[in-house]
Amino acid sequence: MHLNWMKLTVLFTCIIPILLLIGLLWKSSEILGHSSLQELLFSSNWRPLSKHFGFLPFILSSVYVTILAVLLATPVCILTAIELTQYAKPWLLRIMQPVIDILAGIPSVVYGVWGVLIVVPFVKNTLSPIFGFESSGYSLLAASLVLAVMIIPFILNILIEIIRIIPAELTEASLALGAGKWMTIKRVILKKALPGIISAVGLGISRAFGETMAVLMVAGNVVKIPQNIFDSSYPLPALIANNYGEMLSIPLYDSALMFAALILFFVVIVFNIFSRVLIVQTEKSTSYV
Amino acid sequence: MSKKTEETVFRVLMITATISIIAVLSLIIISVAVKAFPALSWDMISKTPKGGFYFGKEGGILNAITGSFYVATGATLFAFIIGAPVAFLINLHYIKQKAIINIIRFFLDIMWGVPSIVYGAFGFSIMIYFGLKTSLLAGIITVTLFIIPIMVRAMDEVLKEIPHNLLEASYSLGSTHSETALKIMFRQCVPGILTAILLSFGRAIGDAASVLFTCGFTDYIPHSLNDQVATLPLAIFFQLGSPVPEVQARAYASAFILTCIILIISLSARLLSKKYEKHKINF
Numbered sequence: 001m002h003l004n005w006m007k008l009t010v011l012f013t014c015i016i017p018i019l020l021l022i023g024l025l026w027k028s029s030e031i032l033g034h035s036s037l038q039e040l041l042f043s044s045n046w047r048p049l050s051k052h053f054g055f056l057p058f059i060l061s062s063v064y065v066t067i068l069a070v071l072l073a074t075p076v077c078i079l080t081a082i083e084l085t086q087y088a089k090p091w092l093l094r095i096m097q098p099v100i101d102i103l104a105g106i107p108s109v110v111y112g113v114w115g116v117l118i119v120v121p122f123v124k125n126t127l128s129p130i131f132g133f134e135s136s137g138y139s140l141l142a143a144s145l146v147l148a149v150m151i152i153p154f155i156l157n158i159l160i161e162i163i164r165i166i167p168a169e170l171t172e173a174s175l176a177l178g179a180g181k182w183m184t185i186k187r188v189i190l191k192k193a194l195p196g197i198i199s200a201v202g203l204g205i206s207r208a209f210g211e212t213m214a215v216l217m218v219a220g221n222v223v224k225i226p227q228n229i230f231d232s233s234y235p236l237p238a239l240i241a242n243n244y245g246e247m248l249s250i251p252l253y254d255s256a257l258m259f260a261a262l263i264l265f266f267v268v269i270v271f272n273i274f275s276r277v278l279i280v281q282t283e284k285s286t287s288y289v
Numbered sequence: 290m291s292k293k294t295e296e297t298v299f300r301v302l303m304i305t306a307t308i309s310i311i312a313v314l315s316l317i318i319i320s321v322a323v324k325a326f327p328a329l330s331w332d333m334i335s336k337t338p339k340g341g342f343y344f345g346k347e348g349g350i351l352n353a354i355t356g357s358f359y360v361a362t363g364a365t366l367f368a369f370i371i372g373a374p375v376a377f378l379i380n381l382h383y384i385k386q387k388a389i390i391n392i393i394r395f396f397l398d399i400m401w402g403v404p405s406i407v408y409g410a411f412g413f414s415i416m417i418y419f420g421l422k423t424s425l426l427a428g429i430i431t432v433t434l435f436i437i438p439i440m441v442r443a444m445d446e447v448l449k450e451i452p453h454n455l456l457e458a459s460y461s462l463g464s465t466h467s468e469t470a471l472k473i474m475f476r477q478c479v480p481g482i483l484t485a486i487l488l489s490f491g492r493a494i495g496d497a498a499s500v501l502f503t504c505g506f507t508d509y510i511p512h513s514l515n516d517q518v519a520t521l522p523l524a525i526f527f528q529l530g531s532p533v534p535e536v537q538a539r540a541y542a543s544a545f546i547l548t549c550i551i552l553i554i555s556l557s558a559r560l561l562s563k564k565y566e567k568h569k570i571n572f
Binding site: 109207 | 292295296299300304305306307309310311313314316317320321324327337348370371372374375377378382392393395396398399400402403405406407408409410411413414415416417434437438441466467488491492494495496497498501502520523526527540541544547548551552554555559565
C-alpha cells in the first residue's frame with residue numbers, strides 16, 4: 001500500500017519533464033506551422049503584429065551573454081577551487097563555505113537590483129569610456145557581469161567536489177617522485193580534473209542560459225543583434241518574461257513565446273546531459289586508480 | 290619564468306580570485322543595504338499598500354511578504370510530500386537496481402536544469418488550458434514543480450551517506466521497508482532533511498520567473514487559494530520599474546528584506562543541522 005503510493009510519486013517525477021516537452025511542443029506547433037524553422041531561428045525580422053517572428057536577435061543575445069559570463073566566471077572559479085582545496089588554511093575554508101552558500105542562495109531579483117545599482121553605472125561611467133563607446137550601461141556586458149557572479153558559486157561548488165574526489169594516492173605518488181606542489185597541481189590535479197572542469201562549465205552554461213530576472217533587469221532589452229559588448233541585448237528568457245502581459249492579445253504571439261521557451265528547454269537539456277555524462281565518466285575513471 | 294615565480298604568480302592570482310568572491314558578496318549586501326536604509330521602516334513590513342502607494346504614498350509590502358510565504362510554504366509542503374518518497378525509494382527499495390536509480394536520477398537532473406521561466410511558461414499554458422485564473426494555487430503548483438528536483442536531490446545526497454549496516458540491522462530485526470524508512474533512515478537524516486526543506490523553501494521564496502505568469506499581483510493578502518497573490522521578488526521588480534524615486538527606494542528596501550529572509554533561512558539551516566547532529570549514530 002505504502003509502496004504503491006511511493007512508486008506513484010516516482011512516476012509523477014519522471015513524467016514531468018516529458019509533459020513539459022510535450023506541452024511546449026504542442027503550444028509551439030502553431031508557430032511552427034506558420035513559419036519555417038529556418039525562418040524562426042535565422043531571421044532577425046521581429047514584427048509580431050505583422051506575424052514575422054525571427055528569433056535571431058534573441059538567440060544571439062543569449063549566446064553572447066552566456067559565453068561572456070562563462071568566460072568571466074570560469075578562471076575565477078578554477079583559481080579559487082585550487083586555492084581552497086590545495087592551499088587554504090582551515091579558517092579561510094570556514095569563511096568561504098558560507099560565502100559560497102549565500103551567493104548561491106541570493107535570489108536572482110536581488111542580483112538584478114545590485115546590477116542596476118552598481119554594475120550598470122560602472123559599465124556606463126567607467127568601462128565604456130575607457131574603450132571609447134557610448135553606452136547606457138544596460139548592456140550585454142552588464143548582463144554578463146551579473147550572470148558571471150551568479151554562476152560562480154554554482155561552478156565553484158562542482159569544481160571543489162571534482163578536485164576533492166581525486167585520489168590522494170595520485171598526488172602522493174607525484175610528490176614522492178620529487179615533483180613540487182605546484183608541479184603536482186598542474187600536471188596531476190588539473191589534468192585529472194579536466195573533464196570535470198569542462199562539465200562544470202557546461203552546467204554553468206545551462207544555468208546562465210536560462211537565468212531570467214537579473215538579466216531582464218540589466219540587459220537593455222532592445223530588439224536588435226548586439227554589435228559590441230556595450231550594446232543593449234535582449235536574451236530569450238527576458239523576451240518571455242517581458243511579454244507575458246500582451247501575449248494573449250496578439251495572434252500567434254503566445255505560441256512564439258512558447259517556442260522561445262522550447263529553445264531554452266532544448267539548449268539547457270543538451271548541455272545538462274552532456275555535462276552529467278562527462279561527470280559520471282570522470283567519477284568512474286578516478287575511482288578505479 | 291622559473292617554476293618558483295610561476296607558482297608565486299598563480300598564488301597571487303588565486304588569492305585575488307578568492308578575495309574578490311568575498312568582496313563581491315560584501316558589495317552586493319552593502320550596496321543594497323545602504324540604498325535600502327532610508328526607505329526601511331516598520332510600516333514597510335507591517336502594512337499593505339494604501340491608495341497611491343505606487344506614487345510614493347504610504348503603505349508597505351506586507352501583501353508581498355505574506356504572499357511569498359504562502360506560496361513558498363505550500364510549494365515546499367507539496368514538494369516534500371512528492372519528493373520525500375522518491376528520495377527514500379531511490380535509497381531503499383531500488384537500492385539494488387542500479388538501472389532504475391540511474392533513470393530516476395537522470396530525470397531529476399533534467400528537471401533540475403530546466404530554467405524556472407520555462408516552468409512559468411508551462412504553468413501558464415496549463416492554466417489557460419484548464420481555464421484557471423492567475424491565483425495562489427496556480428503559483429503553488431508551478432513552484433512545486435520547480436523545487437521538487439531541488440528537494441529530492443538534496444535529500445538524496447543525505448540518504449546516500451547512510452551506512453548499509455544500519456539498514457541491514459533494521460531488516461534483520463524484522464522491520465519492513467517503510468518502517469525502516471520512517472524509523473531509521475528518517476531519524477538518522479533529520480539534519481540533512483531539514484536542510485533540504487529549508488534550501489527548497491529559500492529557492493521557492495526567491496524565485497520570480499516561475500510566479501511571474503501564474504500568481505498575478507494584488508495589493509491584498511489572499512484569503513483563498515483562488516485569490517491572486519503578490520510575491521516579494523515581483524514586488525521588487527515592479528517597484529524598481531517605477532519612475533517615482535520614493536517607490537524605487539522601496540524596491541531597494543524590499544530587496545534588502547528579501548535578502549535578510551534568505552540569510553535567516555540559510556543561517557537557521559546551518560544551526561538546525563548542528564543541533565540535530567547529536568542524535569545521529571556515528572560509525
